[in-house]
Amino acid sequence: MIIFKNNMRRLLRDKYNLMVMVVLPVITLVLYVLVGNNNSPVRVGITDNDVTFLTESLIRGLEKNCMVLFLKEEEIKYGLLNDEIDFGVKIDKGFTESLMSGEEVQLKTYGIRDYNGLIPAKIYINNFINSARKIAIASKGDEEEFKKGLEYYMEGNFETQYEDVSSVSSGGYYVQSGLGIMLMFMMYMAINAASLIGEDKRLKTYERILISPLTLKEYALGNILSFFAIIWVQIIVLFGILRYMFGMGFGSSMSSLLIFILIYSAVCVSMGMAIVNLSKNLSHVSALTPLIVIPMAMLGGCLWPREIMPIMLQRISELMPATWAMKGVEKILNGGNIATVGNEIIVLLLFSLVFFLVGSVKINSYA
């Protein structure tokens, strides 16, 4: 406990650590929320190549829940990439005719990210098409009958109500992003904390400690415990900030989410130890940290959905622990619990084991 207490004192007193632990994640989150205000309605870009009473009714209904932008087909892709729309819908020429003839029709939809906020719009479109098809079948090709039926349907009490079973607010994507940012800064914090071993070596206190009756095992254990403790402090502080400052809900399995992130902290700590122990000196660690953490966070989906990346990068990202952490977070936020993220936990523990072995081999050889 001597090393543990001393490390905690050193870590909590270090202004840079406090920056990485709380200040930088909060600033990043604030920027994230400011840039992507989660209270804004879902923006749907529509290309209507059919322009019939049916498509006009569809759009009119959609406008009740969403901000509808009329775009040309080629503008949809641009709008999605530039975050001008959240969702794109293309209505092909002949859509109404096909539907009225009783065919199984579907609209072409486009999206980069799939998040809870899009669900009401998708449900509305599906319900509308299904209902319109049923009306078309019932009207047996009579256009006037079909129009009457559709108007009756539109004037009725039909309203899309969507309730997330996980109790996550419609800003679920932002909750996920908030947690992604937290996971990224956990990696930073772990490397900073693990740097204490390098700092001990640089200051020569490492040798001095080992001259004392304290054993190498006790020294290593004290260090590891302090690394976990500081990350857990960070997790609790950031959870509190996300919950009470940003008003983010974490779904019905808050405890599962917390346990899962605590398991992920083992990856962060062991990775920090591996990086520090493989580095020649602390400057090397400082240089390596952003080169490792930022790409890992980017590829792992901490900063944006992995789905927007090319397939090859998505495959590469499977080798990143952050990917598995984000997969688990996403599952839990979407109503899962600790039992449903078993695979992710196993992969994360394997990563921890490998990192820990890499880190500890060098520690032992030093002494």
Added chain:
Amino acid sequence: MILEVKNLIKRYGDTLAVDNISFSIKEGEIFGLLGPNGAGKTTAIDTVIGIRDADKGEINIFGKDMKKHASEIKKYIGIVPQDIAIYPDLTAYENVEFFGRLYDLKGSLLKARVEEVLEFTGLLDQKKQFVRNFSGGMKRRLNIACALVHRPKLIIMDEPTVGIDPQSRNHIIESVKKMRNEGSTIIYTSHYMEEVEQLCSYIAIMDHGKIIARGSKEELKDFVTVEEKTVITLDGINYTLVDRIKTMDNVVDCSVEGNVITVISKKGTNNLNNIIQCIIDSGNQIVSLISEKPDLETVFLTLTGRTLRDEVTTA
């Protein structure tokens, strides 16, 4: 014996850093390990206390084999490392407290010991200051305080005065003298022969990993002395006097420069009284007289052909 080292060998690759050295230290002795930078002093110390594994040799401390009883022995050893090994982001008090805790000190005893060593090293008034704001000398003193907090039976001080101001150096030297008077057993390594000469009762001279000479100060000086030199300043020169001194028994040479005559006599002849009598008989007044004996620098120079502060490239 507090410490016995037999046939210790430590290699770094092809370099023989410690070459089959043996020495022993009695209780209450201040053992000086003298040698230039790179002579192997620090490696020898590091190997003795277990920081580095010996390639060969036996180390017994407090009558116990260091390999078998390291954790028990370490409780009673205090190390002042050559490099300052303290935490700059902690206060002086917190540093000493931390190292005290490593030796199982707790509660009021720990507090009392921390205050005691800070006072001993003259840092009590600065106990709440962060070490990053300390001068080099203050850091060196704190480095010592951290090693003494658990009242070790054997204190090892590895070049404790390197790179500090004269005031701090004097403070450290006085502290070591105080510890000597209190009966502490100390190994003191240095390449400053004046310090070793002042402090140590027994000295081993190391060079290129080997102990090339050992003994008390007097024994070492006698080991190399072949002649005794007396430098006398007179009120005036009488050349008849010079001739008379030259013809005295056991006088090897007598030379004159201004009012100063230098007399070289054979080793151990103790003819200073005869020389003084000769001067008085000649009617001259003695202004000053210096009987020069060789210092450890001379001993080292004689043994190795270079001075203690010569730059060396060996590890």
